Amino acid sequence: MTDQSSSVGDDPTDDSTKRMERLTAVRPRLLSFARLHLRDNAQAEDAVQEALMAAIEKDASFAGRSGYETWVFGILKYKILDGLRMQKRQGQWQPLEDETDDDAIDRQFQQNGRWHEGARPLGWGEPETVLDNDHFWQVFDACMIALPDTIARVFSLRELMGLSTEQICHEIGIKENNCWVILHRARLKLRSCIEKGWMKGQEK
Amino acid sequence: MIVMCKEATRLMSLKQDRLLTLKERISLRVHLMMCDACRHCDDQFGLLHKIGDKIEEDLDEETRTHRHGQ
Ligand SMILES: [Zn+2]
Numbered sequence: 001m002t003d004q005s006s007s008v009g010d011d012p013t014d015d016s017t018k019r020m021e022r023l024t025a026v027r028p029r030l031l032s033f034a035r036l037h038l039r040d041n042a043q044a045e046d047a048v049q050e051a052l053m054a055a056i057e058k059d060a061s062f063a064g065r066s067g068y069e070t071w072v073f074g075i076l077k078y079k080i081l082d083g084l085r086m087q088k089r090q091g092q093w094q095p096l097e098d099e100t101d102d103d104a105i106d107r108q109f110q111q112n113g114r115w116h117e118g119a120r121p122l123g124w125g126e127p128e129t130v131l132d133n134d135h136f137w138q139v140f141d142a143c144m145i146a147l148p149d150t151i152a153r154v155f156s157l158r159e160l161m162g163l164s165t166e167q168i169c170h171e172i173g174i175k176e177n178n179c180w181v182i183l184h185r186a187r188l189k190l191r192s193c194i195e196k197g198w199m200k201g202q203e204k
Numbered sequence: 205m206i207v208m209c210k211e212a213t214r215l216m217s218l219k220q221d222r223l224l225t226l227k228e229r230i231s232l233r234v235h236l237m238m239c240d241a242c243r244h245c246d247d248q249f250g251l252l253h254k255i256g257d258k259i260e261e262d263l264d265e266e267t268r269t270h271r272h273g274q
Contacts, residue, residue, distance in 0.1 A: 026266060033259065069263040105210075113208025121244035127251050131258045140255070158221065160256045165221045184217040191248045 016059055019068060023052055026069050030076050036144050037080045037156050038087070047083045051076040077161060084153070084171065093150065105188050121191065124198060139197035143190050154179060155186035207231045209242055216246045220253045 027048065034044035055062075055072045062071055087093060108119040115121070130136050144152055157163045157171065165179045174182075205227065207215070215232040218224060224232065236243050 022266075026263070029263075067264055067267045069266045070260055073260065073263050109210040113210040115209045115241050120241040121248060123244050124248060124251065127247070127254065130251060131254065159252055160259065162256050180218055180221060183221060184214050187217050187220075187249050187252060188213060190252060191245060195248075 019059060019062075020056070022068060023055060023072065026072065027052065030073065032141065033073075033160070034076065034080055034083075036141070036160065037153070038083050039145075039149055039152065040087075043083055043087070047079040048076065050082075051079045054079070080161070081171070084157075088172070093153075105185055108188060108192060119192065122195060122199065124195070130198075136194075136198060139194050140190075142197065143193035146193060147186060147189060151182055151186045151189070154182045155190070158183055205231050207235050209235075209239060212236070212239070212242045213245055213249075216242070216249050220249055 030048045030051065031044055034047045035041065038044045038047060051072065054075050058075075062068065108116055110116055124130050144156070147155065154168060154172065157168045158165065163171070165176050165183070168174075168179050169176050172179075212232055212235040215224060215228050218228070219232070236246060
């Protein structure tokens with residue numbers, strides 16, 4: 001990271017202009033990430049707008065540290081957490097009980113605890129190949145949107161935001177045990193939904 | 205403790221969020237040895253766990269492209 005000499009004719013304002021262009025380029029991805037968490041278009045747009053504003057405001061403090069896009073992404077994560085806290089304060093969240101029915105899960109298993117024949121998980125292929133496939137991401141987004149709100153929120157805090165279950169309990173105000181139960185449901189529902197969409201795409 | 209698929213998926217999920225106890229680990233491992241479907245499920249939960257990192261990696265990639273590509 002000491003290789004500053006190669007950037008010939010560096011004008012700081014010029015760099016800054018380039019960074020603005022990069023913000024524009026990365027904006028759609030920030031928006032779809034924010035949507036997964038906030039599950040509301042307007043609020044997702046607000047969070048992204050605030051993050052972009054903060055990035056421009058703090059541009060001088062970025063000062064060429066590595067990873068501009070991830071730096072902006074880090075700012076967005078804070079804005080999303082702010083947005084989630086506001087949703088919670090304003091009572092926009094469904095009570096948890098509404099979504100914690102076991103029906104959808106029980107449909108995947110028989111009484112004796114084995115998979116139902118039609119629900120048995122199949123192989124998806126090499127993880128690297130799967131994660132590089134655009135179709136997989138389309139299916140993933142669609143399945144996230146189909147998840148009930150609270151389940152999706154807990155899942156995205158854990159797996160997209162990387163919070164620990166302890167931190168999630170603190171944010172959402174639930175017991176850690178409850179958090180694990182919700183994550184189990186989220187993963188089972190997601191895997192089943194993704195498998196349907198993913199396999200359908202592979203058949204073509 | 206012998207576990208069935210449903211309980212095994214609970215342990216697979218838990219494994220992504222906290223360390224399993226020795227008993228839990230053994231129960232899960234034995235079940236996975238005997239059950240193809242649960243092995244697939246375990247891989248899938250593992251893949252879902254990688255999604256956050258993948259999003260960050262792709263953004264890093266974007267940064268590198270800008271650094272070298274202009
Ligand atoms: Zn099994």
